Amino acid sequence: MKLHYDDATERFRAELRAWLEENQPDVAAVRADPSRSSAHVPEWARAWQERLFDAGWLVPGWPPELGGRNATPVQQLVYFEEMARIPVMRSYNPQGLTIIAPSLRDFASPAQQARFLVPSLRAQITWCLGMSEPGAGSDLAGLQTRAELQGDRFLVTGQKVWTSGAAHSDFCFCFVRTDSEAPKHRGISVLVIDMRSPGIDVRSMPELTDRERADFNEVFFDGVVVPRENLVGPLNQGWSMAAGSLAHERGMLWTSQAARLEQQIDRLRELARTPGSDGRRLGEDAVFRDRVASLYVDVQALRCMGYRGFAKFAHGEAAPEHSVLKLFGSEIEQRLCLVALEAQGAEGLDVDWAGFGMMGDREPPWANRYLHTFANTIAGGTSEIQRNIIAQRVLGLPRS
Amino acid sequence: MDFEVSEEQEQLRASVADVLARECPPSLARARVEGGDAPVQPWRSAVELGWTGIALPEAWGGLGLSFEELGLVVEEHGRALAPGPFLATTTWFAPLVRETGDEVAGARWLAAVARGECTGSAAWGPDLAGRDAGVRARRDGDAWILEGTQRFVLDGDSADELAVAAQVEAGDGCALFLVPQQALKCQRVVSLDASRPLAHVGFDGVRVAPDRVLGEPGASRGVLARAREEASVALALETVGTCRTLFERVLEHARQRVQFGRPIGSFQAVQHKCADMFVQIEKARATAHFAMMVIAEDDPRRALAASLAKAAAGDCQRLVAKEAIQIHGGMGFTWESDVHLFARRAKTGDLLLGTAREHRARLAALLEL
Numbered sequence: 001m002k003l004h005y006d007d008a009t010e011r012f013r014a015e016l017r018a019w020l021e022e023n024q025p026d027v028a029a030v031r032a033d034p035s036r037s038s039a040h041v042p043e044w045a046r047a048w049q050e051r052l053f054d055a056g057w058l059v060p061g062w063p064p065e066l067g068g069r070n071a072t073p074v075q076q077l078v079y080f081e082e083m084a085r086i087p088v089m090r091s092y093n094p095q096g097l098t099i100i101a102p103s104l105r106d107f108a109s110p111a112q113q114a115r116f117l118v119p120s121l122r123a124q125i126t127w128c129l130g131m132s133e134p135g136a137g138s139d140l141a142g143l144q145t146r147a148e149l150q151g152d153r154f155l156v157t158g159q160k161v162w163t164s165g166a167a168h169s170d171f172c173f174c175f176v177r178t179d180s181e182a183p184k185h186r187g188i189s190v191l192v193i194d195m196r197s198p199g200i201d202v203r204s205m206p207e208l209t210d211r212e213r214a215d216f217n218e219v220f221f222d223g224v225v226v227p228r229e230n231l232v233g234p235l236n237q238g239w240s241m242a243a244g245s246l247a248h249e250r251g252m253l254w255t256s257q258a259a260r261l262e263q264q265i266d267r268l269r270e271l272a273r274t275p276g277s278d279g280r281r282l283g284e285d286a287v288f289r290d291r292v293a294s295l296y297v298d299v300q301a302l303r304c305m306g307y308r309g310f311a312k313f314a315h316g317e318a319a320p321e322h323s324v325l326k327l328f329g330s331e332i333e334q335r336l337c338l339v340a341l342e343a344q345g346a347e348g349l350d351v352d353w354a355g356f357g358m359m360g361d362r363e364p365p366w367a368n369r370y371l372h373t374f375a376n377t378i379a380g381g382t383s384e385i386q387r388n389i390i391a392q393r394v395l396g397l398p399r400s
Numbered sequence: 401m402d403f404e405v406s407e408e409q410e411q412l413r414a415s416v417a418d419v420l421a422r423e424c425p426p427s428l429a430r431a432r433v434e435g436g437d438a439p440v441q442p443w444r445s446a447v448e449l450g451w452t453g454i455a456l457p458e459a460w461g462g463l464g465l466s467f468e469e470l471g472l473v474v475e476e477h478g479r480a481l482a483p484g485p486f487l488a489t490t491t492w493f494a495p496l497v498r499e500t501g502d503e504v505a506g507a508r509w510l511a512a513v514a515r516g517e518c519t520g521s522a523a524w525g526p527d528l529a530g531r532d533a534g535v536r537a538r539r540d541g542d543a544w545i546l547e548g549t550q551r552f553v554l555d556g557d558s559a560d561e562l563a564v565a566a567q568v569e570a571g572d573g574c575a576l577f578l579v580p581q582q583a584l585k586c587q588r589v590v591s592l593d594a595s596r597p598l599a600h601v602g603f604d605g606v607r608v609a610p611d612r613v614l615g616e617p618g619a620s621r622g623v624l625a626r627a628r629e630e631a632s633v634a635l636a637l638e639t640v641g642t643c644r645t646l647f648e649r650v651l652e653h654a655r656q657r658v659q660f661g662r663p664i665g666s667f668q669a670v671q672h673k674c675a676d677m678f679v680q681i682e683k684a685r686a687t688a689h690f691a692m693m694v695i696a697e698d699d700p701r702r703a704l705a706a707s708l709a710k711a712a713a714g715d716c717q718r719l720v721a722k723e724a725i726q727i728h729g730g731m732g733f734t735w736e737s738d739v740h741l742f743a744r745r746a747k748t749g750d751l752l753l754g755t756a757r758e759h760r761a762r763l764a765a766l767l768e769l
């Protein structure tokens with residue numbers, strides 16, 4: 001057991017820090033042209049992702065030709081710790097980088113990889129993920145969007161919903177039903193669908209936080225023609241990709257989540273210095289102190305749990321233990337925002353976003369942050385689904 | 401950065417678990433709770449196998465290992481619901497004596513601990529709420545006279561030696577003394593977990609000779625704080641161990657107990673409770689192991705880590721002890737079931753050395769809220 005990284009690892013960190021110092025996007029450029037959705041990649045963001053790719057800092061665990069440097073698992077951990085410290089994300093098409101690119105790498109043919117993988121990593125093409133449907137949320141395998149094979153092409157008809165970034169993405173990594181007779185898990189395939197194809201209708205669907213900002217969309221497919229060569233992996237074996245895709249996302253997600261939560265704890269410490277409704281410093285309120293300390297315990301615990309399970313997670317395997325970190329981390333964030341909001345009293349009701357933006361001077365209102373936390377307790381498998389997974393796959397309780 | 405135990409540590413842990421599974425079934429704790437005498441085991445095995453001196457220097461007959469190894473042994477003691485003087489002797493008494501840096505006392509008392517010839521405990525001084533006046537000491541020539549009462553001392557009426565924190569009117573106001581059992585006036589507490597015996601300890605003009613004064617009277621507050629941090633982490637580890645075994649019993653029960661024609665573990669209401677218990681256990685275990693490393697490496701985050709671990713262990717037992725009884729249903733409500741024995745031990749672990757809430761208050765101060 002060791003509390004600290006060795007010297008070689010710290011040198012790796014220092015090299016990354018120096019590089020980031022030199023190569024981070026210019027604040028003025030970011031503010032002038034902010035990203036408007038999870039697939040809207042402004043020019044500065046594209047150039048930034050390309051710099052990361054060329055320097056081998058985009059996906060350090062991968063080889064140089066895929067934007068990496070064959071970094072060891074411990075180095076990757078340090079990488080994610082450092083990336084959580086800077087105010088910009090690696091990619092402004094996060095699903096493209098963290099879910100679809102790894103799936104392409106694992107399952108796509110060499111020809112598909114040549115066409116899609118490196119261009120995705122270099123932010124030349126952007127993606128949305130076609131999973132959820134009106135009738136298939138937690139029960140994802142119940143999806144109904146049909147793809148009929150006719151000769152060398154599929155005809156796709158159906159509807160996706162809650163599709164992040166669909167309005168700005170070039171392609172959809174789309175889960176479709178290709179065998180309606182088979183048991184539901186065995187009739188699913190994955191198609192790459194060009195979002196400019198005739199027959200696709202994208203309707204924006206603002207989230208609960210703000211009517212003016214929509215990342216979500218409904219996507220309608222009406223006889224959309226998709227060439228057979230766009231089938232990823234074997235026909236009717238797309239389900240394993242669905243599980244695998246999300247696992248990629250979770251391997252190291254806790255690092256940035258823990259860092260984000262630590263930053264929010266600092267915000268709570270600042271809040272403690274402001275007056276509460278009785279005029280005294282909030283920090284003098286015993287209940288507030290207890291709640292903040294409790295959140296601090298949870299955030300530190302999340303980090304310790306991540307480090308403890310790290311060996312297992314490092315290989316990017318679909319470890320069901322990820323569910324523990326996903327469940328715990330997302331629920332801490334929800335509690336944290338609620339503690340801040342309730343501590344503010346009526347002040348918390350002012351949800352004017354003016355002046356807030358990417359790298360803006362102001363933090364978004366706690367009420368909005370609280371509402372936004374449901375993104376993490378619902379997306380990627382709801383907290384209830386995570387509890388089912390923990391009970392059945394980690395603890396071995398019988399399926400209901 | 402490596403939170404995994406080493407291969408040698410895992411071998412040690414597994415061998416401790418083996419021995420305790422053999423020598424220390426829950427029936428030992430039950431016998432103690434039901435009024436039996438202090439059991440010979442697992443203390444005898446601990447002495448024979450060197451666990452009593454595991455973290456003590458080899459010069460004193462110890463194994464010269466670190467607090468990590470001691471912590472793993474303590475966690476296994478918690479898993480086995482072990483009764484006996486191991487916890488108080490190795491994680492309360494020994495650190496307090498060792499932290500004074502008094503080589504003479506170390507060579508005498510801690511070598512005796514390593515050999516299994518001396519059991520000990522600690523009287524930590526007034527509690528944070530000031531409910532307890534504690535013990536005062538005054539000079540009498542080159543000796544000292546102790547007056548007062550320390551309440552709720554673990555193994556207070558059975559430990560051979562008690563390391564006592566007393567108030568003095570000099571320096572930082574804190575002094576440490578060693579007092580033998582026969583000089584104490586003890587009143588056994590009818591405690592929630594009688595396999596973890598507590599006593600109110602009276603000092604009725606106890607005269608302490610100079611060779612039983614630890615360190616410099618009036619300069620012991622730092623020593624006391626460091627020893628208490630170590631003891632808190634050990635107690636957190638023990639509580640985590642107890643909760644883990646309790647949770648294993650819950651899972652076994654949920655798989656086997658059939659109602660409405662199905663194992664109750666197949667019901668989502670039960671599954672979700674189990675998932676939440678597992679999260680709390682993982683949380684408490686990870687923070688306790690972090691704190692164990694912090695103590696072993698003497699990292700500057702000691703105070704923070706100790707309170708983190710103790711608070712997380714408190715949160716964990718709160719949920720696990722409650723749901724364990726609840727999920728066991730009518731069976732869990734009987735004296736015959738061992739569930740309540742584990743629940744009593746886990747609760748005791750939270751209430752001693754500062755509850756989760758008290759440690760959160762300390763964290764709030766450390767965070768400068």
